[in-house]
Every structure is written in structure tokens, then in C-alpha cells.
């Protein structure tokens with residue numbers, strides 16, 4: 306298994322520096338000559354710190370090179386002569402003269418499809434392999450999670466036919482292929498330089514691939530977990546759960562599984578068995594409807610954020626309830642307390658259920674007053690219009706609206722004048738110190754960050770999946786570091 310970091314720098318000297326840094330995680334680097342404005346091949350290759358692939362992508366193949374095709378061919382051949390370990394040439398261009406001039410084991414013949422994984426992928430790969438190139442590379446956009454299965458099937462065929470194949474799915478939905486691809490038989494997987502720009506959609510920074518996903522130790526016996534939702538671009542769950550599995554010393558990996566719907570997820574899961582699944586927006590209700598059995602919390606809230614494997618199928622849990630209560634249990638006694646919940650969406654249901662389960666006298670206020678009243682009525686709470694908030698008395702205020710979330714960090718759901726209780730709990734966790742919590746702290750009101758709930762619900766998921774509490778310091782550190790970034 307090889308990790309290749311694709312280098313996207315605009316000067317020769319920066320590309321050499323970046324290549325040196327990349328080799329802390331990678332086995333080889335891909336020097337993207339098309340990004341380098343002052344391309345000095347002799348210097349670039351004389352100073353190469355390790356094995357390199359050189360390529361000069363044209364615009365039609367997703368690159369920046371806009372010179373002549375003859376010039377592109379000459380530059381590739383010169384790079385091979387100057388010692389590039391591999392040259393990558395596209396199947397859609399002049400690969401024949403490259404194969405005539407460069408030893409075939411040093412030629413990567415590549416195919417890119419930025420729209421989809423084509424239905425004729427196997428025959429494309431067969432035609433590419435028939436060229437005699439030493440390595441065949443295919444990168445095609447995944448539009449749904451199950452598109453990864455086409456990549457897995459292609460890799461299995463490649464292994465059976467002794468084709469040295471690198472195959473991956475681009476895009477957020479294709480991340481599984483970047484992490485599990487080597488296990489499925491891919492000769493190599495691509496990553497981007499930590500802190501650098503990716504050269505393709507869905508590339509994971511090399512440090513994350515190695516240190517968080519622990520790709521070098523993934524094997525047949527590795528248990529696969531993941532979070533299902535859409536979009537998952539900003540999900541912190543992979544960081545936190547991978548840290549927990551590493552701290553447990555468990556052979557397990559946790560992936561972002563960006564899917565089209567639950568059917569898409571379950572199609573993927575039928576071929577890539579998952580040991581546990583986190584479910585997030587917008588699939589919590591659908592996951593509830595499809596679970597074989599439900600916990601009381603999942604049943605009562607109508608939402609599932611965790612699937613646990615049972616003998617008969619997926620058992621649905623809602624760990625948002627426990628995650629929300631965990632930081633409160635340490636600080637206060639909820640029975641008889643007056644709690645006011647802002648917002649009446651999906652998260653509010655878990656919060657109102659949690660508060661009522663502990664005997665808190667609960668009110669809900671939302672800009673859609675009917676929604677607030679409906680939600681409140683379901684759990685024996687009181688519903689109010691947003692304008693009533695200044696007239697309501699509360700000990701604990703809980704924000705379940707997304708107001709204040711990155712990037713609109715200056716927003717607060719309510720002004721400082723409306724804050725007059727003892728505790729404010731904001732479910733928003735990015736940033737950790739929201740504007741609302743800052744306003745509360747200025748008035749001497751105790752503040753609880755949504756980061757604590759996020760951690761709490763993930764700890765409960767770990768407990769449900771593994772049967773024991775995880776070392777939560779590792780999870781906390783991973784969360785702090787991800788939020789810090």
C-alpha cells in the first residue's frame with residue numbers, strides 16, 4: 306500500500322519544499338507541473354527528496370496546463386529522462402509515444418471522469434491495461450455512496466487479472482474509496498499536503514489519513530464504522546471516533562459516509578459491512594422508520610442518531626438525549642427547574658424529551674409558534690411565540706437554533722437584555738464560545754457549550770457499540786484540536 310501526496314504549488318522551490326514535508330507521511334509525491342509557473346525541471350527533479358510521479362495535466366483532465374500538446378509531451382519525456390520515477394499520462398492523450406520512450410513500469414496511464422463513475426468502467430480499465438502501461442489509474446466522481454462499490458469491484462477484478470491498478474472515487478461521497486481502496490487492492494491512494502490545497506475533490510490531508518484514519522494498519526479484520534448524512538463536509542465525528550478507537554487500541558476505522566438516502570447507505574453496507582453507524586441530518590427520521598428495534602429515547606423523539614448491530618438488524622438509539630444531559634448531571638439538578646428551549650426543530654425534540662424525563666418545567670419558544678406548541682404538547686411542556694421570550698422566567702436557557710454557528714459567529718438568537726436566568730446551554734459547538742455564551746458570561750450566567758453535548762453523544766455511541774466507555778480524553782483532545790483548526 307502506498308500513499309501519494311499530490312503537490313499543488315505555484316513555484317519550483319515551493320514544490321520541492323512541499324515534497325520534503327509530504328514525505329513525513331507519504332511514500333511518494335505527485336508533482337503537478339501544470340501548477341508550477343516557473344517550472345524548472347532539472348532543479349525540481351535534482352532536488353527531489355524521494356520517489357516522485359511527474360504529471361502535467363491539461364485543462365480537459367482537470368489541470369492547469371494550457372500550452373500545446375507537443376510541448377506537454379516533450380516536458381513529460383524530459384521529466385522521465387531527468388529521473389522522475391513515474392510519469393502520469395492520460396489515456397485520452399498521447400500515451401503511445403510516452404510508452405515507446407519510457408520503461409513501461411514507470412508509466413501511469415490515467416483516466417479521469419469528473420461527472421460520474423461510468424457504467425463501462427471495467428472495459429475502460431481493460432483497454433488501458435492492454436496498452437502495456439505499468440500502472441493503470443482511474444479516478445471517477447462518486448455521486449452517491451454506493452458508487453464506491455463500482456470502484457471496489459474494479460479493484461477486485463484488477464487484482465484477479467494482475468493489473469497494477471489505482472482506482473478511487475472523487476468527491477465527498479467517494480471518501481470510503483480513498484481510505485479502504487488499498488484494502489480493496491488499490492496500488493496507491495492519494496492525499497493532499499496537510500495545510501495545502503487538494504488537487505482533487507475529496508482528497509484527505511495526509512496527516513489525517515495516517516494519524517486519524519490509521520490507514521497503514523487497515524486490513525481484512527478492521528471493523529468499519531461511519532457517519533451517514535449529507536452534507537458531511539464539516540462533520541467532526543470521524544476525528545472524534547477514530548481517536549477513540551485508536552485510544553482503545555481497537556482495529557477499527559470510522560468514515561464519513563455521505564449518502565443520497567438510506568437506500569444508498571444500506572446498498573453500500575450490504576457489501577462493506579459496518580459495525581455501527583452514526584446518523585445525522587437529514588436522515589434521523591428515516592433511520593427511525595427503518596430500525597428493526599428502538600430504544601425508549603429513539604421511540605419517543607422519533608429520531609435515531611445511532612445504529613447498533615443486533616442479531617436481527619439495526620437497533621436505533623438516540624444518544625443526543627444522553628449527550629445533552631451528561632454535562633448537566635455534573636452541574637445541576639433538573640427536577641423542578643424552569644427550562645426554556647429556543648427552536649422547535651429536530652434537536653429540540655431530543656432536548657425537550659431529555660428535560661421532561663428529568664422533571665424540568667419546560668417551555669419551548671420558536672419563531673413558528675404553532676411548531677413550538679405542537680412540540681411542547683407532545684412532551685407535556687408549554688409552547689410560546691418568539692416574542693414572548695422576554696416575558697418568560699427561566700433558570701436554564703437552551704439554544705437549539707443554528708443561530709451563531711460558523712461562519713455567522715457574531716449572531717445571537719436573543720439579545721443580552723433577554724438573558725436573566727442562571728444557566729445558558731448552546732447546542733451550537735462551532736465556535737465553542739458562541740456569541741450567546743459570551744453575552745451570558747458577561748452577565749455572570751453560567752455557560753455550557755454544545756461541544757460538551759457533541760462529545761457526550763459520541764461517548765454514548767462508543768459505549769453502545771463497544772460495550773464499555775471509551776477513554777474520553779482522547780476524544781476530547783481530538784475535538785478540541787479539530788475545533789481549534
Ligand code: NAP
Pocket residue numbers: 586625628648649650651652653671672673676705706707708710718732733734755756758759760762
Ligand atoms: P433544524 O431541525 O433545522 O431546527 C432548527 C430550529 O431553529 C427550527 O425551529 C428553526 O425554525 C429554528 N431557527 C433557525 N433559524 C432561526 C433564527 N434565525 N431565529 C430563530 N429560530 C431559528 O436543526 P436541528 O437539527 O434541530 O439543529 C439545530 C442546531 O443544533 C444546529 O446548529 C446543530 O448543529 C445543533 N446540534 C448540536 C448538537 C450537539 O451535539 N451539540 C446535536 C444536534 C444538533 P424554523 O422551523 O422556523 O425554520
